Amino acid sequence: MTADSSDVLIAELRAGLPDEAVVTDPDRLASYRQDMATFCPAGTPAVGVLARETAHVQHALRVASRLGVPVVPQGGRTGLSGGANAVDGCVVLSLEKMDRIIEIDPANRIAVVEPGVVNAVLSRAVAEVGLFYPPDPSSWEISTIGGNLATNAGGLCCVKYGVTTDFVRGLEVVLADGEVLRTGRRTAKGVAGYDLTRLFVGSEGTLGVITQATLALRPASQEPRTVAALFPTLAAAGDAVARVVASGLVPSLLEFMDQRSLRAANAYRNMGLPEHAAAMLIAQSDAHSDQAGADIAAIAAVFSGAGGFDVVEAENAAEGDLLLAARRDSHFALEALGSRLTDDVCVPLSLLADFVQRVEKVAADVGLTVAVVGHAGDGNLHPNVMFDADDADQVRRAQHAFDEIMRIGLEMGGTVTGEHGVGLLKREWLARELGPVSLRVHHELKRLFDPQGILNPGKVLATEIADAPPRP
Numbered sequence: 001m002t003a004d005s006s007d008v009l010i011a012e013l014r015a016g017l018p019d020e021a022v023v024t025d026p027d028r029l030a031s032y033r034q035d036m037a038t039f040c041p042a043g044t045p046a047v048g049v050l051a052r053e054t055a056h057v058q059h060a061l062r063v064a065s066r067l068g069v070p071v072v073p074q075g076g077r078t079g080l081s082g083g084a085n086a087v088d089g090c091v092v093l094s095l096e097k098m099d100r101i102i103e104i105d106p107a108n109r110i111a112v113v114e115p116g117v118v119n120a121v122l123s124r125a126v127a128e129v130g131l132f133y134p135p136d137p138s139s140w141e142i143s144t145i146g147g148n149l150a151t152n153a154g155g156l157c158c159v160k161y162g163v164t165t166d167f168v169r170g171l172e173v174v175l176a177d178g179e180v181l182r183t184g185r186r187t188a189k190g191v192a193g194y195d196l197t198r199l200f201v202g203s204e205g206t207l208g209v210i211t212q213a214t215l216a217l218r219p220a221s222q223e224p225r226t227v228a229a230l231f232p233t234l235a236a237a238g239d240a241v242a243r244v245v246a247s248g249l250v251p252s253l254l255e256f257m258d259q260r261s262l263r264a265a266n267a268y269r270n271m272g273l274p275e276h277a278a279a280m281l282i283a284q285s286d287a288h289s290d291q292a293g294a295d296i297a298a299i300a301a302v303f304s305g306a307g308g309f310d311v312v313e314a315e316n317a318a319e320g321d322l323l324l325a326a327r328r329d330s331h332f333a334l335e336a337l338g339s340r341l342t343d344d345v346c347v348p349l350s351l352l353a354d355f356v357q358r359v360e361k362v363a364a365d366v367g368l369t370v371a372v373v374g375h376a377g378d379g380n381l382h383p384n385v386m387f388d389a390d391d392a393d394q395v396r397r398a399q400h401a402f403d404e405i406m407r408i409g410l411e412m413g414g415t416v417t418g419e420h421g422v423g424l425l426k427r428e429w430l431a432r433e434l435g436p437v438s439l440r441v442h443h444e445l446k447r448l449f450d451p452q453g454i455l456n457p458g459k460v461l462a463t464e465i466a467d468a469p470p471r472p
């Protein structure tokens with residue numbers, strides 16, 4: 001983009017937006033360049049728009065469409081796949097300031113929110129009226145509902161309750177040309193028309209900009225009971241997870257931390273976690289009345305039967321919260337140890353033990369440490385390949401290990417991303433996972449919603465609109 005065309009863009013944006021909504025200061029703009037992914041290039045934006053209402057988003061998109069300028073929607077920029085990274089000369093369109101909870105309707109168990117509402121803020125607000133919004137990514141204190149919707153985020157409670165898409169009734173979306181599309185409904189049921197709501201959920205800002213969401217809520221659950229157990233091998237922990245699920249038990253959370261991530265948690269916050277086992281599993285039950293105690297006892301028995309030791313129930317909710325804090329913090333605890341590449345593979349539960357063993361072998365083959373944490377109850381693990389970013393050979397080996405882990409995941413009938421999305425990081429792997437027909441349909445949908453290719457270009461699909469394969 002030339003200086004002249006950048007001036008025209010900024011002038012046209014200013015013509016329809018309040019002064020404080022347009023950011024041009026290079027230092028401020030720099031903070032909008034990228035999300036929290038590693039290994040993903042980030043360009044330099046021409047301008048930032050901090051939208052406060054839907055009309056601001058419409059204006060930004062109308063201008064961008066007219067001038068053919070790329071637009072990168074952003075929420076909390078906590079993404080782990082480069083989906084929110086700027087491209088050169090783009091408008092970064094931040095939805096963070098659209099952070100109003102418009103309505104909480106207990107009678108119909110729904111909430112209507114703007115996209116910039118932080119997940120934990122919504123969760124606490126609905127808890128005050130005895131309701132529960134289950135999707136709870138570990139980043140819930142820093143990520144937004146808009147980002148959660150756009151990535152179809154998962155979380156810790158998803159093993160029992162499902163992921164973001166299971167709690168969305170309807171959306172307001174601004175399309176590439178600035179038109180407002182309303183999808184879905186407020187009612188508990190409704191099958192009118194194609195399910196456009198789910199099409200936008202997980203579309204990573206490539207099909208439209210979400211400006212409002214109607215979310216389903218549940219009655220508040222009981223304060224959970226927690227059990228943790230140590231395992232002598234990763235495979236034994238993987239086997240325990242498969243046994244819990246196969247036994248028909250329904251924990252509200254079933255999380256995995258390996259020895260390296262336990263050590264990292266201790267180094268990060270002196271948590272006092274045990275370090276003498278290959279892995280730890282943490283399970284919770286939030287079932288009502290005596291059922292939670294019975295569930296936890298049954299899960300403890302399954303853990304022991306699978307070779308678990310030091311199987312301990314948390315004495316109270318605070319102790320359970322502490323264990324979960326260690327798990328939620330693992331991203332930052334591992335980051336404190338150096339560079340890493342985070343995989344997000346989800347495999348069939350019955351193959352979890354095999355998967356962790358194969359990850360161990362990959363680590364041995366490349367001679368690097370791979371620290372594994374994850375939402376084990378969903379079969380969704382995050383192997384973190386640790387490396388020295390200043391050592392070219394280690395960087396190469398880390399990239400190889402990262403790719404190898406995705407290859408193994410696909411070979412096992414899994415997916416290359418259980419929750420973090422494709423962004424820039426996994427575009428080539430998405431193409432492999434989808435196959436040619438599904439990939440072509442993806443391109444056709446992209447072309448339909450974004451004919452000029454201005455919405456978050458280069459994300460999810462590796463090929464630009466103009467170069468996409470035509471229909472045979």
Ligand SMILES: Cc1cc2nc3c(=O)[nH]c(=O)nc-3n(C[C@H](O)[C@H](O)[C@H](O)COP(=O)(O)OP(=O)(O)OC[C@H]3O[C@@H](n4cnc5c(N)ncnc54)[C@H](O)[C@@H]3O)c2cc1C
Pocket residue numbers: 035036072073074075076077078079080082083084095115136137138139142143144145146147148149150151152153154155156204205206208209210211328331332419420456459
């Ligand atoms: C410590 C840590 C823990 C994490 N734990 C989890 C976890 O447990 N589960 C999980 O799923 N993820 C997790 N993540 C990843 C990340 O938090 C999620 O992907 C989250 O949903 C991103 O939300 P965000 O508001 O930060 O969005 P951003 O990172 O800003 O954007 C993410 C994507 O959504 C698009 N987007 C954002 N807002 C909109 C909008 N309004 N309309 C259209 N597109 C939009 C962006 O263009 C981008 O493609 C974690 C990240 C960190 C740093």
